[in-house]
Amino acid sequence: MKGSDLKIKNLSKSFGDTQVLKNISFRVKKGELFSILGPSGCGKTTLLRIIGGFEDPDEGRILMDNQDILELAPNKRGVNTIFQNYALFPHLSVYENIAFPLRIKKYTDGEIKEEVERYLVLARLQDHIRKYPSQLSGGQKQRVAIARALVNQPNILLLDEPLSALDAKLRQHMLIELDSIHDDVGITFIYVTHDQQEAMSVSDYMAVMNKGEILQVGTPSEIYEKPVNAFVADFIGETNFIEGKVTEVGETTGRISVEGLGVLTVDKDCPINVGDRVKLTIRPEKIRITKKEPVFATNPEQFNVIKGKVDEVIYTGFQSKFFVKVNAKYLFRLIKQHVKYYLDEAPISWKDEVFIWWNCDDSYLVEVSAS
Ligand SMILES: Nc1ncnc2c1ncn2[C@@H]1O[C@H](COP(=O)(O)OP(=O)(O)OP(=O)(O)O)[C@@H](O)[C@H]1O
Ligand SMILES: [Mg+2]
Structure with a gap:
């Protein structure tokens, strides 16, 4: 054949x-x-x-x-x-x-x-x-x-x-x-x-x-x-969307202002200009979650850190799925793999105050519209 x-x-x-x-x-x-x-x-x-x-x-x-x-x-x-x-x-x-x-x-x-x-x-x-x-x-x-x-x-x-x-x-x-x-x-x-x-x-x-x-x-x-x-x-997998307005454009990254979240860094996946409205997507497995505020030894400007509160935890053995509420508009979904569950910091549970964060490399611009 x-x-x-x-x-x-x-x-x-x-x-x-x-x-x-x-x-x-x-x-x-x-x-x-x-x-x-x-x-x-x-x-x-x-x-x-x-x-x-x-x-x-x-x-x-x-x-x-x-x-x-x-x-x-x-x-x-x-x-x-x-x-x-x-x-x-x-x-x-x-x-x-x-x-x-x-x-x-x-x-x-x-x-x-x-x-x-x-x-x-x-x-x-x-x-x-x-x-x-x-x-x-x-x-x-x-x-x-x-x-x-x-x-x-x-x-x-x-x-x-x-x-x-x-x-x-x-x-x-x-x-x-x-x-x-x-x-x-x-x-x-x-x-x-x-x-x-x-x-x-x-x-x-x-x-x-x-x-x-x-x-x-x-x-x-x-x-x-x-x-x-x-x-x-x-349609392909689960994701989080964030909408904002471009405030700064650098060589490889840009800054966007997002109502309720502050200013975030984004990778310049496509051409953007100051004033553009953008939508970015960040997958649940790419967001990290910790109770302590993270400290970045290298390139701290690459990371977006947001403070929120755990709204729901779904534990499934090898991983947990978290829903983290940041404000009335943003409920982030994210996934944490349990490589060493008991050696991790104390397990994060419902109503805990947490920091969620990601590297701007890991989010992706899906929509850009000129203002
Ligand atoms: N013979 C037909 N006459 C009129 N409308 C049709 C005919 N065949 C399909 N359609 C319409 O064309 C559109 C596409 O149908 P199609 O069967 O190709 O969808 P699909 O993507 O295969 O959907 P599903 O996942 O439900 O199988 C639908 O709105 C359907 O009602
Ligand atoms: Mg069909």
Whole structure:
């Protein structure tokens, strides 16, 4: 099997008066596991249906290995789709479900046996060959759907929320299996989900969509660490937002005045000017918390220190999550890992007065608007 390279160029689609895809462009390289992530209704399934050939776009092109595939029928595109409900044939055994695409292609019984057995092993279904879909667990049905999609030897596999019918533990397990199947077969996977954890843990690249638009394409760490706007920062993981006005601009940092928090130092992630209104994001794991006021031996100007009061603590063994109230507007969420719980200073608890602080390197400007 070989993967294909896919280029989506300026794709738009409307249903009636509603534009559900707005000038979408991105590229997926051969063999990548590429996730498309976005809230319900943002257009993910519509996009996959257009790639699969089940829906036509109003505008745009789709190039597979530099060939336009829009004119090709779904079964001529070298693309297979796994839908959320698996769509297995209930009256066919596991073996016959997987064999089905090959029977249509008029393979001989011998060829079918050889191919089906290969994918039965890959999807770990050897012990369930004679069972019918109603006799399988959710995870097993999912594996039959994957084997049946792969037996066609597609160049690209489209997966539309393939794990959404499974419970949390099984999702985790199937995700690891999907990842390993992807490594084994080496073809291009385009994986649609609205679960950011799921997407981050397996993807080479991710695209974040909202309201029919692609907001950002990047590696999971780029998207987590350098979100292009507040929507992406909020959608991918938890975060804190702070809004302020630029009062000073230096070479690599700037100072912003924030109502209720004072003056904070920010990294100049993008051009800023005195007077601009900005929004920055700081992730919970990057904020530190102590009862004693911190003292910084080097570069104290890099650190932002804020005094607050613990509003809630959620202890989960390896870490605690704190909600720290600073004033009526700001409730910071932060996470402290317990490397040495009992050797730490006395555990911080509810209603304690605390200092929270972070290095300006660790916050990130997500919005700048000129005054
Ligand atoms: N055939 C159709 N006719 C009219 N509207 C449609 C049709 N298919 C989808 N839509 C609308 O297009 C928008 C995008 O739908 P789509 O199924 O692509 O979203 P999604 O991102 O896959 O959402 P979910 O995460 O809930 O599956 C929705 O507002 C939906 O109601
Ligand atoms: Mg969908």
